[in-house]
Amino acid sequence: MKVLIVASPNIRGRGGQIRSYYILKHLTKLLVDTYLIAIDTPRDVINELRRDNNINIISEQSCNKSHIDLCIVKIAHTINELINKLDIDIAVSHSEHPLFVLPIYFSSRNRVPWTVIVQSHMYINPLLRYGKYISVARFLRTKAALWAMNRTYVHLVSDAIQHELIKVSSGFRHYDVLDVPIGLEFDLIDHCLRSNQPKMYDLAFMGVLSTEKGIYDLLYIVYEVSRKYKPIKALLLGDFVSADHRDKFMSIVEKLGLKKSIILAGFKTGLDKYCELSRARLFIFPSYVDVYSISILEALSVGLPVITWDLPYARQFKNDAVIRVKNRSEFVNTLITLLKNQEHIERLSNEARRFTIKYTWSNAAYSEYKAFIKTISWWYRQ
DSSP: OOEEEEEOOOOOOOOHHHHHHHHHHHHGGGOOEEEEEEOOOHHHHHHHHHHOOOOOEEEOOOOOOOOOOHHHHHHHHHHHHHHHSSSOSSSEOOSHHHHHHHHHHHTTTSSSSSEEEEOSGGOOTTOOOSSOOOHHHHHHHHHHHHHHHHSSOOOEEHHHHHHHHHHHOOOOOEEEEOOSSOOOOHHHHHHHHOOOTOOOOEEEEOBBBTTTTHHHHHHHHHHHHHHHHHOOOOESSSOOSSHHHHHHHHHHHHHHHHHEEEEEEEOOOOHHHHHHHHTTEEEEOOSHHHHHHHHHHHHEEEEEEETEEEEEEGGGGSSSSSEEEEHHHHHHHHOOOOOOOTTHHHHHHHHHHHTTOOOOHHHHHHHHHHHHHHHHHHHHHH
């Protein structure tokens, strides 16, 4: 199978970029001839993918400093030339962003099957605003991308995406959800677990430290648990979204008397991340914005039971080790109950580990491969 993929793979990037990086590396093992149009991808990542993974990187596009509409035209022209030159079976966008979707639609429609791996609802929510007002240009591009995607068969990493889009009167007509959307680095995880890291923290959180991720709820929860039960330690892995967020956060920490309870470890990757995470007893995730939380999955993989809000993203994890709560009071009481019962934590820890076994990058790549076949079949039935 010959696949043309438009993506922005980056091992140091956001979640979708990291996913693209690993999927591209594993697709070649499935005997897929991969042709990549790389957008805003660091040179060292380009070189590594080309050298070690036999990926045909046939175009590199830089759009960071370009007007988005001009970049869409430029990428569409490139895709059009490649479809004429190569015997492509399917064209794939690794992002739902209009910058990726619209060039594929303009170039591929009525010529070759094409699809999108939809990783978030944020870029295609037409009512999302980044300032005081909704941008008319962004609104029109987003509506155009949604219109285009509803003329093919797309693949979501989570049901929560459709749920969020329906709330703004949008959504997909023809779609499914990937069986295994992402993978984990089990060689590193197993190394940490074999080293039997000592438990140094009662709780852990991992993610961007921002209001949307619930960091102020986290402070309230730690304060209330410490007041009602006993002083606890909470590990926070991640960077603040801005200096203002950090200043506000630390001010509240000071006022609540939590300086000894909150441990800011910063952003970590690889072995350091998994080993530090495994030193906690429980994982809390009070985020309001996720669609498929890699943080929850990584916490489960090192055996941490998870307490999180009862929101669509949390319902993707159908396992007793993911405990969903509806309000702050229930969050606090659930934590106290678990912290008092180490035997129950250990039972949930075993369930957590078993749940994550299927989440390998090989399985994630195979899920995407099956998505290509399903899209091609759908196209030829139309």
